[in-house]
Amino acid sequence: xxxxxxxxxxxxxxxxxxxxxxxxxxxxxxxxxxxxxxxxxxxxxxxxxxxxxxxxxxxxxxxxxxxxxxxxxxxxxxxxxxxxxxxxxxxxxxxxxxxxxxxxxxxxxxxxxxxxxxxxxxxxxxxxxxxxxxxxxxxxxxxxxxxxxxxxxxxxxxxxxxxxxxxxxxxxxxxxxxxxxxxxxxxxxxxxxxxxxxxxxxxxxxxxxxxxxxxxxxxxxxxxxxxxxxxxxxxxxxxxxxxxxxxxxxxxxxxxxxxxxxxxxxxxxxxxxxxxxxxxxxxxxxxxxxxxxxxxxxxxxxxxxxxxxxxxxxxxxxxxxxxxxxxxxxxxxxxxxxx
Amino acid sequence: xxxxxxxxxxxxxxxxxxxxxxxxxxxxxxxxxxxxxxxxxxxxxxxxxxxxxxxxxxxxxxxxxxxxxxxxxxxxxxxxxxxxxxxxxxxxxxxxxxxxxxxxxxxxxxxxxxxxxxxxxxxxxxxxxxxxxxxxxxxxxxxxxxxxxxxxxxxxxxxxxxxxxxxxxxxxxxxxxxxxxxxxxxxxxxxxxxxxxxxxxxxxxxxxxxxxxxxxxxxxxxxxxxxxxxxxxxxxxxxxxxxxxxxxxxxxxxxxxxxxxxxxxxxxxxxxxxxxxxxxxxxxxxxxxxxxxxxxxxxxxxxxxxxxxxxxxxxxxxxxxxxxxxxxxxxxxxxxxxx
DNA sequence: CTGTTAGCGCATTCAT
DNA sequence: ATGAATGCGCTAACAG
Numbered sequence: 001x002x003x004x005x006x007x008x009x010x011x012x013x014x015x016x017x018x019x020x021x022x023x024x025x026x027x028x029x030x031x032x033x034x035x036x037x038x039x040x041x042x043x044x045x046x047x048x049x050x051x052x053x054x055x056x057x058x059x060x061x062x063x064x065x066x067x068x069x070x071x072x073x074x075x076x077x078x079x080x081x082x083x084x085x086x087x088x089x090x091x092x093x094x095x096x097x098x099x100x101x102x103x104x105x106x107x108x109x110x111x112x113x114x115x116x117x118x119x120x121x122x123x124x125x126x127x128x129x130x131x132x133x134x135x136x137x138x139x140x141x142x143x144x145x146x147x148x149x150x151x152x153x154x155x156x157x158x159x160x161x162x163x164x165x166x167x168x169x170x171x172x173x174x175x176x177x178x179x180x181x182x183x184x185x186x187x188x189x190x191x192x193x194x195x196x197x198x199x200x201x202x203x204x205x206x207x208x209x210x211x212x213x214x215x216x217x218x219x220x221x222x223x224x225x226x227x228x229x230x231x232x233x234x235x236x237x238x239x240x241x242x243x244x245x246x247x248x249x250x251x252x253x254x255x256x257x258x259x260x261x262x263x264x265x266x267x268x269x270x271x272x273x274x275x276x277x278x279x280x281x282x283x284x285x286x287x288x289x290x291x292x293x294x295x296x297x298x299x300x301x302x303x304x305x306x307x308x309x310x311x312x313x314x315x316x317x318x319x320x321x322x323x324x325x326x327x328x329x330x331x332x333x334x335x336x337x338x339x
Numbered sequence: 340x341x342x343x344x345x346x347x348x349x350x351x352x353x354x355x356x357x358x359x360x361x362x363x364x365x366x367x368x369x370x371x372x373x374x375x376x377x378x379x380x381x382x383x384x385x386x387x388x389x390x391x392x393x394x395x396x397x398x399x400x401x402x403x404x405x406x407x408x409x410x411x412x413x414x415x416x417x418x419x420x421x422x423x424x425x426x427x428x429x430x431x432x433x434x435x436x437x438x439x440x441x442x443x444x445x446x447x448x449x450x451x452x453x454x455x456x457x458x459x460x461x462x463x464x465x466x467x468x469x470x471x472x473x474x475x476x477x478x479x480x481x482x483x484x485x486x487x488x489x490x491x492x493x494x495x496x497x498x499x500x501x502x503x504x505x506x507x508x509x510x511x512x513x514x515x516x517x518x519x520x521x522x523x524x525x526x527x528x529x530x531x532x533x534x535x536x537x538x539x540x541x542x543x544x545x546x547x548x549x550x551x552x553x554x555x556x557x558x559x560x561x562x563x564x565x566x567x568x569x570x571x572x573x574x575x576x577x578x579x580x581x582x583x584x585x586x587x588x589x590x591x592x593x594x595x596x597x598x599x600x601x602x603x604x605x606x607x608x609x610x611x612x613x614x615x616x617x618x619x620x621x622x623x624x625x626x627x628x629x630x631x632x633x634x635x636x637x638x639x640x641x642x643x644x645x646x647x648x649x650x651x652x653x654x655x656x657x658x659x660x661x662x663x664x665x666x667x668x669x670x671x672x673x674x675x676x677x678x
Numbered sequence: 679c680t681g682t683t684a685g686c687g688c689a690t691t692c693a694t
Numbered sequence: 695a696t697g698a699a700t701g702c703g704c705t706a707a708c709a710g
Contacts, residue, residue, distance in 0.1 A: 068687035093432030
């Protein structure tokens with residue numbers, strides 16, 4: 001009688017911790033192998049035995065330990081590591097969404113880390129991810145430190161790293177910034193300030209490059225006094241407010257990302273309460289509701305969700321061996337819109 | 340000579356896949372145990388041997404397989420599963436940030452899943468997380484289906500589930516909505532429309548409760564014609580635009596979340612181009628830049644990041660056994676601000 | 679200090 | 695169709 005066997009084997013049960021195949025086997029009166037087979041499809045297990053096993057599993061609240069399973073099968077973990085520089089930025093929320101979309105389709109989960117723009121933390125994060133046997137990494141790099149992480153397939157998003165051969169998805173920062181700036185110049189603006197941390201953030205540097213190029217090709221010179229190396233909304237607000245209080249204020253601002261745009265918009269809206277002339281703003285990246293403010297606005301935008309999806313696609317076809325050996329570089333297009 | 344041993348043992352090496360302790364041991368000419376000891380601190384290993392081991396590990400690009408390590412040590416995975424209903428919503432970006440903050444402090448990583456407001460997908464997600472041996476779950480529930488997941492410590496965020504005994508962090512939906520609505524009424528509004536999917540989303544229901552309570556205590560009746568069961572920005576826009584075109588339009592709107600607020604603001608801004616009277620809006624949850632639009636705005640806001648952090652704190656002190664047995668319920672305060 | 683043995687939870691292989 | 699032995703990668707416990 002199975003019941004008797006079950007009773008006999010019950011002594012092997014581990015009471016407190018999570019049940020294992022053995023616990024289920026003991027309760028069902030079968031060998032661990034039968035449990036294993038049942039839980040993974042049930043090939044070569046008699047239906048009635050399967051039922052006994054499943055019932056026992058349910059009663060114990062048994063769940064296959066995927067971790068152990070993967071180890072035994074020498075199988076990858078089904079985990080993708082994603083590191084971003086600022087999880088709180090809605091931009092990266094959309095980005096993560098794009099990655100998750102594609103990951104879910106490919107039956108993977110995402111491990112998210114926030115580097116907070118700190119290269120040391122980024123390294124630690126990626127080290128940790130690698131130790132957890134992630135199958136691949138999608139990284140918005142905070143620094144240049146992750147040079148050596150060649151073990152795990154890596155896709156860089158938003159920013160490239162010099163000297164690191166790796167799949168990369170970039171935004172057309174230079175071209176977009178150039179087009180947006182040209183549009184400001186076309187409106188007659190001659191004194192345009194730049195808001196962005198050119199020294200600290202690679203995308204800001206590239207966007208400045210496009211900005212400067214547009215000025216140059218229109219025969220304009222950039223006044224270094226109008227360079228504001230800000231990277232968050234508060235500092236951007238201060239910089240814009242201060243510069244508008246000068247004797248020769250800029251007539252327009254170029255903002256290198258959505259955080260600096262928010263600060264600039266606040267300062268400009270504040271300013272226009274007391275002034276008739278409203279400075280114009282060109283913003284790289286979209287900000288929700290910005291178009292409704294009545295500030296002359298040029299938006300150089302792209303879809304961060306699409307960017308995340310693209311990065312994930314590149315990662316997965318590299319994982320499946322369908323990608324060429326050489327690292328690939330994709331540029332996401334930038335659209336210039338005016339409000 | 341170690342070198343000779345290394346050569347001899349090299350036959351055990353697995354060429355292609357990721358290196359293991361044995362590979363490192365073979366190369367360094369020691370036993371796997373010495374590698375293990377070295378990699379986990381180096382207690383009881385001679386410095387020079389340690390160096391040999393580390394060098395070998397570096398040369399092979401060895402990384403400890405944490406998954407196997409945790410299995411052997413019967414240790415938890417260091418993973419927290421987080422399931423949200425809409426990763427693309429900036430609200431949940433902030434929420435995730437709060438969770439990540441606390442998780443990082445506690446040396447854990449977060450596995451993020453997007454249920455897309457789909458109960459079936461949520462169950463699948465949580466099942467998967469459980470199989471991956473997450474230590475705990477933080478869930479913004481999409482449905483009532485996760486009743487049985489009692490194996491893993493669970494913290495519910497934002498929405499409670501009837502009949503599920505579990506730590507829960509809620510927002511003071513009812514009180515906040517009541518206060519915000521009262522403020523509209525105080526301004527003389529009598530016809531106030533409600534934007535929110537009361538049937539589908541528990542928070543919307545609770546916020547409606549506060550809304551209705553405020554109307555009632557002010558002797559007002561709610562016109563069911565002014566109930567719009569919308570849950571995204573586009574539908575909200577349509578509903579507001581349509582209702583403003585009626586013969587007896589509402590003079591104010593109560594929006595139950597930040598997505599519906601965005602749609603409402605767009606519709607109101609569109610409307611005011613042709614009309615002198617601008618309808619007022621009370622928004623549950625903040626939206627960046629909304630305060631600058633010149634629309635009479637009442638914001639019932641809280642800090643989603645703090646909410647995420649609170650949920651994580653509750654999870655961690657439950658994990659550490661410092662929590663009482665009974666499920667705890669925390670309410671995050673809501674602030675009413677006017678613009 | 680270092681190596682050997684054994685076993686975490688699971689599943690392949692080879693028995694029966 | 696089922697079970698026993700073996701081993702995935704790692705390390706505790708015990709030798710020596």
